[in-house]
Amino acid sequence: MKDSHAKILDCTIRDGGLVNNWDFSVEFVRDLYASLNAAGVDYMEIGYKNSPKLLKGADAGPWRFLDESFLRDVIPQKGNTKLSALVDIGRVDENDILPRSESLLDMIRVACYIKDVDKALDLVYKFHGYGYETTLNIMALSHVMENDLLDAFVEIAKSPVDVVYVVDSYGSLDHRDIEYLVTKFQRHLPGKQLGIHAHNNMQLAFSNTIAAAERGVQFLDASVFGMGRAAGNCNTELLVSYLKNPKYELRPILEVIERRMIPLREKVEWGYIVPYMLTGMLNEHPRVAMALRASEDKDKYAEFYDRLTSPETVPSARGD
Amino acid sequence: MKDSHAKILDCTIRDGGLVNNWDFSVEFVRDLYASLNAAGVDYMEIGYKNSPKLLKGADAGPWRFLDESFLRDVIPQKGNTKLSALVDIGRVDENDILPRSESLLDMIRVACYIKDVDKALDLVYKFHGYGYETTLNIMALSHVMENDLLDAFVEIAKSPVDVVYVVDSYGSLDHRDIEYLVTKFQRHLPGKQLGIHAHNNMQLAFSNTIAAAERGVQFLDASVFGMGRAAGNCNTELLVSYLKNPKYELRPILEVIERRMIPLREKVEWGYIVPYMLTGMLNEHPRVAMALRASEDKDKYAEFYDRLTSPETVPSARGD
Numbered sequence: 001m002k003d004s005h006a007k008i009l010d011c012t013i014r015d016g017g018l019v020n021n022w023d024f025s026v027e028f029v030r031d032l033y034a035s036l037n038a039a040g041v042d043y044m045e046i047g048y049k050n051s052p053k054l055l056k057g058a059d060a061g062p063w064r065f066l067d068e069s070f071l072r073d074v075i076p077q078k079g080n081t082k083l084s085a086l087v088d089i090g091r092v093d094e095n096d097i098l099p100r101s102e103s104l105l106d107m108i109r110v111a112c113y114i115k116d117v118d119k120a121l122d123l124v125y126k127f128h129g130y131g132y133e134t135t136l137n138i139m140a141l142s143h144v145m146e147n148d149l150l151d152a153f154v155e156i157a158k159s160p161v162d163v164v165y166v167v168d169s170y171g172s173l174d175h176r177d178i179e180y181l182v183t184k185f186q187r188h189l190p191g192k193q194l195g196i197h198a199h200n201n202m203q204l205a206f207s208n209t210i211a212a213a214e215r216g217v218q219f220l221d222a223s224v225f226g227m228g229r230a231a232g233n234c235n236t237e238l239l240v241s242y243l244k245n246p247k248y249e250l251r252p253i254l255e256v257i258e259r260r261m262i263p264l265r266e267k268v269e270w271g272y273i274v275p276y277m278l279t280g281m282l283n284e285h286p287r288v289a290m291a292l293r294a295s296e297d298k299d300k301y302a303e304f305y306d307r308l309t310s311p312e313t314v315p316s317a318r319g320d
Numbered sequence: 321m322k323d324s325h326a327k328i329l330d331c332t333i334r335d336g337g338l339v340n341n342w343d344f345s346v347e348f349v350r351d352l353y354a355s356l357n358a359a360g361v362d363y364m365e366i367g368y369k370n371s372p373k374l375l376k377g378a379d380a381g382p383w384r385f386l387d388e389s390f391l392r393d394v395i396p397q398k399g400n401t402k403l404s405a406l407v408d409i410g411r412v413d414e415n416d417i418l419p420r421s422e423s424l425l426d427m428i429r430v431a432c433y434i435k436d437v438d439k440a441l442d443l444v445y446k447f448h449g450y451g452y453e454t455t456l457n458i459m460a461l462s463h464v465m466e467n468d469l470l471d472a473f474v475e476i477a478k479s480p481v482d483v484v485y486v487v488d489s490y491g492s493l494d495h496r497d498i499e500y501l502v503t504k505f506q507r508h509l510p511g512k513q514l515g516i517h518a519h520n521n522m523q524l525a526f527s528n529t530i531a532a533a534e535r536g537v538q539f540l541d542a543s544v545f546g547m548g549r550a551a552g553n554c555n556t557e558l559l560v561s562y563l564k565n566p567k568y569e570l571r572p573i574l575e576v577i578e579r580r581m582i583p584l585r586e587k588v589e590w591g592y593i594v595p596y597m598l599t600g601m602l603n604e605h606p607r608v609a610m611a612l613r614a615s616e617d618k619d620k621y622a623e624f625y626d627r628l629t630s631p632e633t634v635p636s637a638r639g640d
């Protein structure tokens with residue numbers, strides 16, 4: 001595969017934090033950064049840059065509300081791996097963001113649903129003005145109407161955003177969907193780089209990611225051992241092994257899986273688990289499956305499937 | 321996807337038996353058959369039809385050496401799901417095989433390495449003469465030289481075999497490899513149906529299987545909850561959900577996962593496990609990784625990787 005254009009963005013801490021409420025020790029994150037850097041991974045998303053004033057979650061670990069001076073303690077010596085943070089519309093206080101020249105962060109990614117693209121672009125303009133690389137991550141693309149997406153493309157094309165992401169929030173897309181979306185994004189956003197963020201509900205996250213890379217998508221999201229919400233993400237170790245670019249080294253990733261991810265996976269769960277497969281297949285948010293997994297009925301798959309597919313199920317019970 | 325040509329062959333008992341030495345109870349197998357039948361799965365491979373006289377393994381469960389009268393006890397009432405058994409070259413006593421009219425089996429599959437295709441075809445001719453549907457499963461295709469394969473195609477094309485399988489024994493192929501092989505098989509074996517048997521070392525078994533189905537491959541091997549040697553197979557529940565044919569019902573598969581596979585997975589392991597990922601990536605037989613997983617060093621991935629990739633490693637230590 002011609003994949004020398006591809007860059008890996010590891011989002012273990014940011015997306016994985018949705019599994020363990022960002023309860024990663026400083027040593028863990030420091031070790032992960034050193035490992036990703038040794039492996040040649042291009043970016044590490046080290047958390048959310050949301051504001052604790054705008055979002056409940058005081059009990060969450062510090063990676064949910066990144067603070068610049070804290071970050072300098074964690075990463076006293078930056079390597080080649082760049083750092084990114086994600087912000088959500090309505091949860092970020094713009095006054096918290098320093099100019100890039102004063103920050104350890106290189107990239108700020110803005111996540112939004114399709115209805116909030118304008119608000120997201122407002123933030124993109126600001127962060128771009130501060131000197132950051134920027135991305136726009138339109139979530140839940142599998143629930144987006146074609147006309148809304150085409151409207152959004154017009155504004156996105158005019159903006160200074162560097163990268164636009166295809167985000168398969170529900171893990172419901174297959175390679176033909178990815179090809180369709182990537183082709184559409186390329187046609188309407190010819191000046192932009194593209195990214196892919198896949199979830200592994202149907203064991204297709206890696207396969208969809210390499211299908212996107214083959215079509216020219218540059219930014220490939222992944223996480224070590226797949227750690228991410230619910231079914232998790234495309235596995236960093238698979239991408240690092242698979243991409244032909246000689247700068248990638250698998251061994252440091254294997255070491256950090258051994259040291260950090262195996263013990264962690266014994267305490268918290270993510271990955272291919274039947275209720276997540278079902279929400280993926282049914283193109284639904286995984287929150288109902290996450291609730292099931294936290295209950296005594298966690299392995300009652302057939303009953304859960306009945307609930308998801310019954311025409312009598314009221315929307316609230318389905319988590320819509 | 322136009323996939324109404326596709327048939328699912330569930331090989332949970334046969335390939336999964338490689339994980340637990342075929343230690344499935346009669347109730348387990350009966351329950352699985354009823355579930356597959358209710359789900360509309362086309363074939364169930366209920367074991368090996370090897371001879372205990374020709375193969376060590378007296379401690380193995382009865383599914384390794386299927387006996388016709390035993391089989392009648394297990395499946396007193398056959399449904400629509402057909403039954404198949406696999407035989408290995410040199411391990412089957414042809415005198416053990418009854419004519420199809422006297423057997424519960426509908427299909428006999430012959431597995432061989434490329435060097436044994438002639439011997440395999442001898443068996444195919446016999447079993448075809450007995451009235452069975454037959455398949456030829458050429459294992460380890462990722463280690464086969466092009467010229468040997470082309471020679472084999474000449475003999476296979478002349479034989480009465482119904483289905484020829486693309487077998488990714490090491491889980492080392494991606495969708496482009498599958499497309500390449502399927503196109504080649506189709507060109508050289510125009511009168512034959514094709515099958516795919518994928519392993520999940522790189523989380524590509526399902527993705528490769530649907531890529532093959534899209535190219536017209538008819539027989540799709542799978543196992544419930546992916547149970548199969550080492551990284552396991554394409555998951556039956558994923559195929560049953562994904563294929564558009566309305567005859568497939570997911571619910572009975574979910575029930576049998578709940579009842580049988582979850583408790584079993586707590587006792588024996590298969591699936592995406594780093595050492596199996598490594599042998600897949602490196603296009604090696606998983607036996608060295610299986611030995612590692614049975615040892616105290618089972619999670620020493622980096623050391624294992626060094627061993628697999630060191631030029632000084634002697635072949636025997638690599639299990640070649």
